[in-house]
Each structure stands twice: as structure tokens, then as C-alpha cells.
Amino acid sequence: MLSPKTRRNITRIIPFGMIWFVFSLLYSVLEKSLLGNLDHYPSSGVKYDFAGNILAIPAGGLIMGLLTGILEISYFSKKFITDSFTRKILFKSVVYLVIFIVFLIVLSFVNALFAHDEQSFFKLSSPIWTFFTSYSVIGILLYISSIVVITQFYTEFSDSIGTGTLNNFFLGKYHHPLEEERIFMFVDMKSSTTIAENLGHVKYFQMLKEYFVDLSGAVIDHAGAIYQYAGDEMIISWKLKDGRNNNNSIECFFAMKSALEKQTEKYNSKFGFLPGFKAGAHYGKVTAGEIGSLKKEIIFTGDVLNTSARIQGLCNQLGADLLISExxxxxxxLPASYAITSVGETQLKGRSRPMELFAVSQRIS
Structure with a gap:
């Protein structure tokens, strides 16, 4: 069974393959409309076979797209996480163009190999050299550059609003309101006001960026989605079945704590302290849907969000790092490795009846 992180990566890689496949298919059709009834390429003299190209070019585009997606997700997304949008676009576009040129040379050799009976190096390289020194290659490279730029904008847009949210926009899943059962966890940094005063606003913001990045890995590993950032607060959401499966929602909290503790040296050297956090969690029915005109968003509404926020707000008062509802x-x-301790009933604002809350902690083995 695939892990949540692997499933998420596959979901992120596939669109790259599809973008390249669609544009490669479009290129094959445009090429046919330009060459008409010719049976060879005018620039190189290599045989032109539309039936073969309509299969080979999109297949090559799909492979190139998947390779781009793998590089993007496994390397570039981490390498340039703190760089500006423009720098990322320029550098990655150059790298992808170099890869494509190499890919195009190999493809041209293969095409020439099948087009000539005499398989000498001169016979194979001559039409390829003619092609790469003609104006035709300029048009192809411009076309490929547009695909590269489109995939880069897709990457940045997807990272900005979330892969799941972007896919839901494309599929129109929440165009009409839907009811769902969801878990919400409100994660709030401890003593954030004091920290901001001590660090100053600019350094505090730099710390927040690293803090959220370090927490995000655990969210991905445990099938969660970051619904919103609100100052120093992060709101994580799961569909009920995903949050219950392998106790993902609870495991996520302690995985985030562990991730921060592993970065103790970094935070101490840069900021002079290791940030901590507390969280409150609840589940229930919410209504999900698209809203907005000038700026569209997929939002959740329901009592579960207010209740989760208020539970989190009681962590300091009740002396708990993680509080959850009855x-x-x-x-x-939860397995025996977790201790679930009742902290009593509390009258939460907006609710007609008191709610019993529980503190969750890991047992020391």
C-alpha cells in the first residue's frame, strides 16, 4: 500500500505528463497541417510519417513531462523553496530546455536510424545537423519553451493554493456546496507575541517561514492538507477516514513535534530558541464550496471549525499541548502508546452544552 506522501507525489507528477502529452499531440496535428501531403521534412530530408508521429511524439512528450515532474517534485521544489518566483522560473527553464535538447537529439538519431538503410555515422548525423542548423529548430524550441513556462506556472500556482485545492478547482468538485465529515486541527505557536517582540518583525517572519516548512513534511506524511495559515497559526484538515486511518491526525501532531526537535541546533543558532506549539482538534460535518468573485477560494463552514479553535485556545489554561473533543x-x-486523559467538561462559547475535553500525550516507554 502506497504511503500518503507517495500518493501525493504521484498526484503532483501526473499533471506534468498530461500537459506535455496534450501539447505534443497538438504539435503533431499542427505539423501535419503545415507539411500537408509531403512525405519528408523539407529542412532535413528525413522521412515524414504522420501515423508514426501521432503516436511517437505524444509518447515522447509524456515521458518528458513525467521526467520534468519527477525532477520538480523530488529536487527542484526543495532546492529553490526559499528563492524568488523569477529566479526559479529562469533557472529551471534553462535546465529543462537543456534536457529537452538532449532528448531531441536522441529522438532525431532514432528517427534517422529507422529512415536510412545505410546506418553509417555520416548518414545518421547529416540530416540531424541540417535540422539543428535550420530555422525549424527555432520554432520547435520556442514551442517547447512555452510548454516549460506553462509547467512552471502550474507548479507555482499549485504550490501557492495547494495541489488538492487546484485539482478540485479544475474538476469543479466544490462548484456546488458539499457536506463532508472532516477533522480540523488548529496548531498555534506558543508565546508568539513575546517571540515577535524579542526577534523583531522581519526576523520573526523569517523564523515563521522555516517553522511552517519544517512542520509541513509531517502533514504530507500523514495525509493531511493545510487549509489555512493565519499569522502564526496553521489549520490542518483531513477527511474523516484519512484522519482516522493509522491515527494520522494524532500521529501528525507528534511527528511535527519530532520534526522541530530535530532542527533544535538550527533554530538555536539562527533565532536563539526552539519554537513550540499547541493544538486543538475536533471533527464533524462541514459545508465545502467555492466562494468569491475577484478571488476564488474553497472554504469550509461549520461549527467544527469554531469548536476546534476554541479547544486550542484552552491548551494553556488546561496545561496540555494537544486537546481533543469527546x-x-x-x-x-489509539494504541496503548498514547495516554488519553480527561481534563473535565468545559462550556465552549457558542455551544449549548458543556463538552468534555481530553489531553493526548505519548507514554514514555
């Missing part, structure tokens, strides 16, 4: 406890099946 409703949430009832749907969880």
Missing part, C-alpha cells in the same frame, strides 16, 4: 475521542482507536 466526539473525536469516540471515533479514534
Amino acid at each position: 466526539d473525536f475521542v469516540k471515533v479514534l482507536h
Whole structure:
């Protein structure tokens, strides 16, 4: 069974392949409309076979797109995470163009190999040299450059609003409001006001950027989605089945704590302290849908969000790092490695009846 992180990466890579496939298919059709009934390429003299090209070119585009996606997700997304949009676009576009030129040379050799009976180096290289020194290659490279730029904009847009949110926009999943059962966890930095005063606003913001990046890996690993950032607060959401599966929602909290602790040296050297956080979690029905005209968003509405926020707000008062509602406890099946301790009933604002809350901690083995 694939891990949540692997499934997410596959979901992110596939669109790159599809973008390249569609544009390669479009190129094959445009090429046919330009060459008409010719049976060879005018610039190189290499045989032109539309039936073969309509299969080979999109297939090559799909491979190139998947390769681009793999590089993007496994390397570039981490390498340039703190760089500006323009710098990322320029550098990555140059790298992808170099890869494509190499790919195009190999493809041209293969095409020439099947087009000539005499397989000498001169016979194979002559039409390829003619092609690469003609104006035809300029048009192809411009076309490929547009695909590269489009994929880069897709990457940045996807990273900005979230892969799942972007896919939902394309599929129109939330064009009409839907009811869902979801878990929400409000994660809030401890003593953030004091920290901001001590660090100053600019350095505090730099710390927040690294803090959120370090927490995000655990969210991905445990099938969560970051719904919103609000100052120093991060709101994480799961569909109920995903959050319950392998206790992802609870495991996520402690995985985030572990991820921060591993970066103790970095935070101490850069900022003079290791940030901590507390969280409150609840589950229930929400209505999800698209809103907005000048700026569209997919939002969730329902009592579960307000309740989660208010539970988190009681962490300091009740001396707990993670508080969850009694409703949430009832749907969880936590192993003995976790201690679930009732902290009593509390009258939460906006609710007609008191709610029992529970502190969750890991048992020391």
C-alpha cells in the first residue's frame, strides 16, 4: 500500500505528463497541417510519417513531462523553496530546455536510424545537423519553451493554493456546496507575541517561514492538507477516514513535534530558541464550496471549525499541548502508546452544552 506522501507525489507528477502529452499531440496535428501531403521534412530530408508521429511524439512528450515532474517534485521544489518566483522560473527553464535538447537529439538519431538503410555515422548525423542548423529548430524550441513556462506556472500556482485545492478547482468538485465529515486541527505557536517582540518583525517572519516548512513534511506524511495559515497559526484538515486511518491526525501532531526537535541546533543558532506549539482538534460535518468573485477560494463552514479553535485556545489554561473533543475521542482507536486523559467538561462559547475535553500525550516507554 502506497504511503500518503507517495500518493501525493504521484498526484503532483501526473499533471506534468498530461500537459506535455496534450501539447505534443497538438504539435503533431499542427505539423501535419503545415507539411500537408509531403512525405519528408523539407529542412532535413528525413522521412515524414504522420501515423508514426501521432503516436511517437505524444509518447515522447509524456515521458518528458513525467521526467520534468519527477525532477520538480523530488529536487527542484526543495532546492529553490526559499528563492524568488523569477529566479526559479529562469533557472529551471534553462535546465529543462537543456534536457529537452538532449532528448531531441536522441529522438532525431532514432528517427534517422529507422529512415536510412545505410546506418553509417555520416548518414545518421547529416540530416540531424541540417535540422539543428535550420530555422525549424527555432520554432520547435520556442514551442517547447512555452510548454516549460506553462509547467512552471502550474507548479507555482499549485504550490501557492495547494495541489488538492487546484485539482478540485479544475474538476469543479466544490462548484456546488458539499457536506463532508472532516477533522480540523488548529496548531498555534506558543508565546508568539513575546517571540515577535524579542526577534523583531522581519526576523520573526523569517523564523515563521522555516517553522511552517519544517512542520509541513509531517502533514504530507500523514495525509493531511493545510487549509489555512493565519499569522502564526496553521489549520490542518483531513477527511474523516484519512484522519482516522493509522491515527494520522494524532500521529501528525507528534511527528511535527519530532520534526522541530530535530532542527533544535538550527533554530538555536539562527533565532536563539526552539519554537513550540499547541493544538486543538475536533471533527464533524462541514459545508465545502467555492466562494468569491475577484478571488476564488474553497472554504469550509461549520461549527467544527469554531469548536476546534476554541479547544486550542484552552491548551494553556488546561496545561496540555494537544486537546481533543469527546466526539473525536469516540471515533479514534489509539494504541496503548498514547495516554488519553480527561481534563473535565468545559462550556465552549457558542455551544449549548458543556463538552468534555481530553489531553493526548505519548507514554514514555
